[in-house]
Amino acid sequence: MSLSSGQPATRWLRTYRPVAVPRLRLVCFPHAGGSASFFRSWPQKFPADWEVSAVCYPGREERIAEPDITSMAELAGRVADELAPHMTLRTVFFGHSMGASVAHEVAALLAGRGAGPAALLVSSRAAPHLLRRLSDGDLTDEKLLATVGGHGGPGAELLQDPEMRELFMPPIRADYRLLEAYVAEPKAPAVDIPVVAYFGTDDPQPAPDEVRAWAELTSARCEARAFPGGHFYLRLHEAELARDIRERLVALV
Numbered sequence: 001m002s003l004s005s006g007q008p009a010t011r012w013l014r015t016y017r018p019v020a021v022p023r024l025r026l027v028c029f030p031h032a033g034g035s036a037s038f039f040r041s042w043p044q045k046f047p048a049d050w051e052v053s054a055v056c057y058p059g060r061e062e063r064i065a066e067p068d069i070t071s072m073a074e075l076a077g078r079v080a081d082e083l084a085p086h087m088t089l090r091t092v093f094f095g096h097s098m099g100a101s102v103a104h105e106v107a108a109l110l111a112g113r114g115a116g117p118a119a120l121l122v123s124s125r126a127a128p129h130l131l132r133r134l135s136d137g138d139l140t141d142e143k144l145l146a147t148v149g150g151h152g153g154p155g156a157e158l159l160q161d162p163e164m165r166e167l168f169m170p171p172i173r174a175d176y177r178l179l180e181a182y183v184a185e186p187k188a189p190a191v192d193i194p195v196v197a198y199f200g201t202d203d204p205q206p207a208p209d210e211v212r213a214w215a216e217l218t219s220a221r222c223e224a225r226a227f228p229g230g231h232f233y234l235r236l237h238e239a240e241l242a243r244d245i246r247e248r249l250v251a252l253v
Contacts, residue, residue, distance in 0.1 A: 011063060012082040015053045017043035022051035024252060025091045026245075027083065027117075029099030029106075031124075032179060033172035035060045038096075045242035055079055055102070059171040068174030072182040076105035080113075087115035092249060096234065098175055100125035101182060104217070108188040118252050120191060120218075121245065123198040124231050126206035127213035128187035133180055141165075144172055188217075195222040196248060198241065200233030 013027070014036040026046065028039040036054035043052040057075070059068035069075045079102065083091075087110060095103030100122035110116045126132075134147060145165075195218045199211040208226065215222035225244060227233040234241050 010082050012056055012079060013053050014056050015051060016040055017052065019049055019051040021049070022089055023047070023049040024249065025051045025053060025086070025089050026249075027091060027093050027103075028052065028054045029079075029093065029095035029103040030055065030057065031097035031099055032175035033060075033168065034096075034099070037061060041238065042242065045239060046246060055099075057171070057175075059174060068171055070174050070177045070181070072101065072105060072178055072185065075178065076102055076109055080106045080109040084110060084113065084115060087117075090252060091117045092119045092121065092252070093117045094121040094123070094245070095125070096123040097125055097231065098179055099123075101128065101131075101179070104128065104191070105188050107191055107193070111191055111193075116191065116193060119194045119196070119249065121196045121198065122211075122214055123234065124200060124203060124206065124211075125197075126210035127217055129216070130206070130210045130213050131179075131183045132205075133183045134176065139173070139176055139180065141169060141173070144169070144176055147176075190217050190219055192219045194218070194220045196245075197222065197224045198234075198244075199224070199226055200229040200231060201226050202228070202230045203233070205231075 016039075026042075028036075028042065030036060030038050034057075036056045039052065039054040046052060056063055057069070058066040069078070083106065093103040093107055095101070103120060103122065107117050107120050134143065195214050197211045197214040199206065199208060201208075208224070212224045214224075227237045227241065229236050
């Protein structure tokens with residue numbers, strides 16, 4: 001399903017509850033190895049005239065036959081091109097983990113075109129200048145499995161099954177190659193929009209101070225909000241997170 005507003009269908013964006021005339025659009029960016037369906041339940045948590053869309057990365061779900069993208073510049077550029085026609089509507093980005101970095105890069109690209117989002121919400125992600133590599137060499141499957149399992153993300157238990165691992169490991173491996181290369185690259189310029197940085201109090205990485213450092217990437221205000229839990233705190237606190245987002249964005253609409 002595509003964004004509403006009369007634009008052509010796009011395989012890059014999925015909207016589970018299209019709105020004929022949206023008052024605000026929330027675009028969500030999934031984590032490494034994640035897919036748009038991670039946000040399937042989100043539309044019901046927001047007002048009926050808010051449209052919630054999720055970015056569909058190549059190499060997973062209905063795009064599983066497409067090659068993965070392992071360059072942040074290419075991924076952000078492709079997403080920015082797809083979103084650009086829709087940015088006439090007041091839009092907010094939410095990105096979780098890797099998705100926070102993608103959302104930030106896309107926001108910076110669109111701002112450079114004069115059509116950036118109204119706010120950037122980042123989750124479980126250190127500020128770009130404080131990101132650290134996972135490995136000094138090649139990331140083995142064992143290292144990736146340990147990382148994914150340690151985060152406790154959706155479907156992590158499926159990776160213990162060899163057949164499921166063969167299906168799900170390619171996009172995970174591609175996303176982590178992208179992240180490892182991104183850490184060494186120059187970071188996106190600061191944005192001049194409000195930023196809210198969310199994190200789990202029990203998440204060992206990023207540390208709270210690394211999340212709060214997003215304040216150094218915006219000339220506007222930046223606030224941080226903690227929830228109990230680890231890297232995927234939002235699985236247990238989805239309703240509370242959505243409530244916090246609604247309260248913060250009400251001034252925009």
